[in-house]
Amino acid sequence: MKYQDDNFYIERVLNGDSSSYAALVSKHKNLVFSIALKVLNNREDAEEIAQDAFVKAYHSLKSFEKKSKFSTWLYRIVYNAAISRTRKRVLDTTPMDNYVINNYSEEDMRPGVDEVDQNEQQVLLGKAMKNLSDEDNLLITLFYHGSNSIEEISSITGLSASNVKVRLHRIRKKLYDDMKTMMEHRLN
Numbered sequence: 001m002k003y004q005d006d007n008f009y010i011e012r013v014l015n016g017d018s019s020s021y022a023a024l025v026s027k028h029k030n031l032v033f034s035i036a037l038k039v040l041n042n043r044e045d046a047e048e049i050a051q052d053a054f055v056k057a058y059h060s061l062k063s064f065e066k067k068s069k070f071s072t073w074l075y076r077i078v079y080n081a082a083i084s085r086t087r088k089r090v091l092d093t094t095p096m097d098n099y100v101i102n103n104y105s106e107e108d109m110r111p112g113v114d115e116v117d118q119n120e121q122q123v124l125l126g127k128a129m130k131n132l133s134d135e136d137n138l139l140i141t142l143f144y145h146g147s148n149s150i151e152e153i154s155s156i157t158g159l160s161a162s163n164v165k166v167r168l169h170r171i172r173k174k175l176y177d178d179m180k181t182m183m184e185h186r187l188n
Helices: 006-014 018-040 043-059 070-085 099-103 118-129 134-145 150-157 161-187
Strands: none
Touching (some): 006 018, 006 070, 018 043, 070 150
């Protein structure tokens, strides 16, 4: 199904067509659930948090100021609800200097990985992602699957933009290293 811009559905809901909210739920349900699952690491809790987040967003729709995208606002609601559920967990927000980002370019990491076909790359990437922490997996999911900007991820997670950049860089480096190691093991 091809969806309209989120604001189209929001305006319809605010003008009394509450059934239009179903399109927003349908459009965002997979990533909302993914965010909750990555934070909670429990399917039942993630389903409950996802439902609660959609209900809360619906009831708060009048207060949505459109300063950010609806998806960013919604993902922040989900993230906060999931974190509240797991108050014991603290995100690693160790600041890093910018020189760390410049130590490796993606071109330095690509040789070897580009030598396998795309299907094998997907398999290797899937295996490498299973080795990531829940927080790192969440950041990668928000950035690549959710197509969120650094600023939006910062807003959703509460991390600084520079910390998000550094962590994404480190995660990509780890993924490339893991994929390269898996390829080398296959050849030996």
